[in-house]
Amino acid sequence: xxxxxxxxxxxxxxxxxxxxxxxxxxxxxxxxxxxxxxxxxxxxxxxxxxxxxxxxxxxxxxxxxxxxxxxxxxxxxxxxxxxxxxxxxxxxxxxxxxxxxxxxxxxxxxxxxxxxxxxxxxxxxxxxxxxxxxxxxxxxxxxxxxx
Ligand SMILES: CC(C)(COP(=O)(O)OP(=O)(O)OC[C@H]1O[C@@H](n2cnc3c(N)ncnc32)[C@H](O)[C@@H]1OP(=O)(O)O)[C@@H](O)C(=O)NCCC(=O)NCCS
Numbered sequence: 001x002x003x004x005x006x007x008x009x010x011x012x013x014x015x016x017x018x019x020x021x022x023x024x025x026x027x028x029x030x031x032x033x034x035x036x037x038x039x040x041x042x043x044x045x046x047x048x049x050x051x052x053x054x055x056x057x058x059x060x061x062x063x064x065x066x067x068x069x070x071x072x073x074x075x076x077x078x079x080x081x082x083x084x085x086x087x088x089x090x091x092x093x094x095x096x097x098x099x100x101x102x103x104x105x106x107x108x109x110x111x112x113x114x115x116x117x118x119x120x121x122x123x124x125x126x127x128x129x130x131x132x133x134x135x136x137x138x139x140x141x142x143x144x145x146x147x
Contacts, residue, residue, distance in 0.1 A: 021147075025057065028078060030070050037062050038070035040078060043147070045092060048138045051131070053090035054082055057147050075105055079125070089127045092139045094120040094147050110136035116144060 007015065016022055025041035043055035056078065061070045082088040095102050099109055099121050107123040109115075114136055115122055122143075126135055 022058075025055075028074060030074050032065065032070075035062075037065040038074050040071075040074050042078060042082070045090075045139070046142050048090075048131075048135060051090050051135070052086065052088045053092060053139070054088050055143055055147060056091060056093040059093075072104075079105060083127070090135060090139070091125040092143050093123055095123050096120045099123060110140055114140035116140065 022041065025043045027039055027041050029036050029040075030038040038059075038061040040059045041057045043057065045053040045055045047053060056075070059071055059075060061068075079091060082091070091107070093102065093107065094117070095107075095109075096119060099107075102123050102125075105125065107125040110122045110124055111133075122136075122140060124132075124136055124139060126132055
């Protein structure tokens, strides 16, 4: 079973390849012994004023490679690269797992009243917390179509 549905691996991979959502983003991966172990997708998001933002999605590690730090390493390096080299100040994601995982990387859940889903928590990592209220409202309203 793949993709939360009764798909075979081939069916799931075909759906991923055809997905407009997945084609819009840039995939980053970690390989170990020439095999893909972990991946994440990065989307460009609209800017609020001059604050540059990206969305992160589909973080996943191969089942038998989990709990070895791969996702943490991938997430941390994406944050560092985009923050330092591209001056991205705002990172947005929808957590479908316990939000504590992402809190370690500086993400915080946006206000409950702005959350749109029951099964996913919108979280933002932002440098310069003085704008957070404005930022969380903006991305709650303007980011869903990217994920
Ligand atoms: C969640 C996931 C990406 C973690 O990948 P990983 O490579 O095992 O993660 P790491 O080894 O870097 O980190 C392990 C830590 O994450 C924690 N963790 C793992 N799964 C978790 C979950 N579902 N909720 C919260 N924390 C979780 C572990 O407890 C561990 O904590 P520790 O360091 O205190 O022991 C992986 O379990 C996965 O692919 N899950 C299915 C896809 C998914 O749900 N992705 C998240 C979408 S928002």
